[in-house]
Structures are given as structure tokens and as C-alpha cells.
Amino acid sequence: MDHSADAQRTDLMTITRFVLNEQSKHPESRGDFTILLNHIVLGCKFVCSAVSKAGLAKLIGLAGETNVQGEEQKKLDVLSNDVFIKALISSGRTCILVSEEDEEATFVEPSKRGKYCVVFDPLDGSSNIDCGVSIGTIFGIYLVNDHEPTIEDVMQPGKNMLAAGYCMYGSSCTLVLSTGTGVNGFTLDPSLGEFILTHPDIKIPKKGKIYSVNEGNAKNWDAPTAKYVEKCKFPKDGSSPKSLDILEGIVDSQSLKRGLICLIFPLIPSSSLLVLRTATMNMVADVHRTLLYGGIFLYPADKKSPNGKLRVLYEVFPMSFLLEQAGGQAFTGKQRALDLVPKKLHERSPIFLGSYDDVEEIKALYAAEEK
Secondary structure, eight states: OOHHHTTOOOOOOOOEEEEEEHHTOOTOOOHHHHHHHHHHHHHHHHHHHHHHTTTTTTTTTTTEEEOOOOOEEEEEHHHHHHHHHHHHHHHOOEEEEEEOOSSSEOOOOOEEEOOOOOEEEEEEEEEEGGGTTEEEEEEEEEEESOOOGGGTTOOOOGGGGGGEEEEEESSSHHHHHHHHSSHHHEEEETTTEEEEEESSSOOSSSSSSSSEEGGGGGGGGGGHHHHHHHHSOOOOOSSSOOOOOOOOEEEEEEHHTTTTTOOOOSSSOTEEEEEEOOOOOOOHHHHHHHHHHHOOOEOBBSSSOOTSSSSSIIIIHHHHHHHHHHHHHOOOOSHHHHHGGOOTTTTTEEEEEEOHHHHHHHHHHHHHHHH
């Protein structure tokens, strides 16, 4: 790649320009959807700025509250939720908002009401804030028909989504978006304050070499998941084993007993230390890598969580929508993920998503288990 030539480019495709180009393909469009996306982008920029200076601004640490999931809220959780709620309401294009942080859906007052429902996780992976691992925002958008909005308007299958995306805050700020016609990735240029198209028309490889799963739960997995991971590590067809996307570190055995885990790099042999191998288990970071390089992301049901852990509306559906738009698949262990019809606002589900062929393998194992 000619980086010097890229530095001199003047014809930049910003996300605003991209969305306006898409809007022009629909002469009947009034621009409401474009305005809504612009407010989501604004929220992402704000959160990106807050994340980048979290340590300096004393935004790291607990806020002293728990969310509806029973999880301790970080200060950035609370800030991010407020930012997106206000940005979405002020757009004048939303009628219902569903956030991971709020027990009940937010119904926008009639004077500011529009025709879209937005479901979102304002800061996924927030438990990683203090240690600098990538975190992100996940969102999905539904259209609500012309009537007084009710909670039933939210309980739609994921296949009815108009758009979905995520914004990852890491070494760079990357926003990945699909409006139902493919997947595109944009990177924030801090000098311009604009998201620039850097990953046009993303297509996930049909088969990958990486799998992402929390092996700390291996003893509680069902048989199909255990067989699949075993096959990844020890293939019987002579092929190379898949790589587990991991953080490698060292855990002091006394700290482990106290529930304190310190990651130390690189690995140093010592009889008093235990090697810890785990996936980041930050859905945004793991799915982003899977989308670009192929492979599979697994968060199965297990004995401790028979209904799975990830939330259907604002985690499973948006990510499944993106993966399918990129040519991959998403499966719950029983059905296509986007066909699931949620019955509760914060319903959970198992999920297997990634490259088409890799998900086919896990589907075959579940089908064999049912026979």
C-alpha cells in the first residue's frame, strides 16, 4: 500500500457522504434515516473521546451502581448511556430506545418522536476499561409503523432490522455499519474529526483459522460445543489446528485465591505462577477480528447459563445481522439467530457466528446430537 499517496488523498469518502450517497438511491427518502445515523455517529465520537482520556478525567472505576443485568456499572457505562440516550432523542427520529443499562425501554415524548426504534449496548466490554483492552458500542435500528409505539414494536426478529453496526474504541476508532446492502468499515481520523471509509464492502472469508471462546467454561459446555472445540484444536483430517484468539498471561496463585488477576507479559516460568489462557470475551473486539480474518465466535449455553449469556436485542441481533450481510452465518444452537423472536426486553441466547463453513460445522454437530 502506498501510504504516502494515501496521505495526499483529497477525495475522502466520509461516513456522512457515504450515507447520503445511499440515500440518493431512494428518491422517496426524506432523510430521516440519515439524520438518525448522524446522531449515532456523534455519540460514537463523544464516547471515543471519553474513552481516550478516561484515566486523566477520572472516568475509570465503578460508579457505585448496578445495571439491570446485575453488573456493576463503570463510570464510563453511565456516561456512554447518557450520551446515546440524549443523542438519539435529540435527533427527533426515534420513538423507542432499548439500552443494556436500563431496565425499561425509553419511550420518546410525542413532540420529539420519530419512526425508528434503536436497541443498543452503549459500552460493551466495559469490564476491560481499566486494563486498556478494546471496548465498543453495538446498535441496531428497526422501523416502527405509523401507530402509537408499544413494547411489542421492539419484540421483532432480527431479520426485520433496517441497519446494525458497532463502534470499536481501541488503537483506532472503527465504526462498522450495514444498512442491509453489505458491510462497510470506517476509521475515525482524529485530525479531521470524521469517519473515513477504510474497509469497503467487507466480506468474511468462507472458512477461518481462528476460534474465539471462553475456555474457562469448558467443563460446563454441551456435547456439540465441546466436540467442535476439540476438533478445532486436534483436527483428525490432517489439517492444521485452529488458533484460539487469546490473551496470555500469568496469574499469581495467591492472587487467584483472592479473586485478583494480574496479566504479566511475557510469560516467565515459575512454580508459583499459573498460566492463564482466555479469549478477550469482549464481543466487539472478537467479532471485529472474526469479520476481517474469518473463523468463529462462540458463546454457547452451558450448565451455569442454560439460556446463554449474550442479550438478544442489542448484542446477538446486530452482530448476526452484520455477519450475514458479510457472507457469514449466525446460529443459536437451535435456529438461525435472526429468526429468533424475543419475548423479553433483556432476553439472552447462545450464539455461534462467523465464517459460513465454520458455522456449518457446528450446525452439523447440533443436528447429529438431536438424532
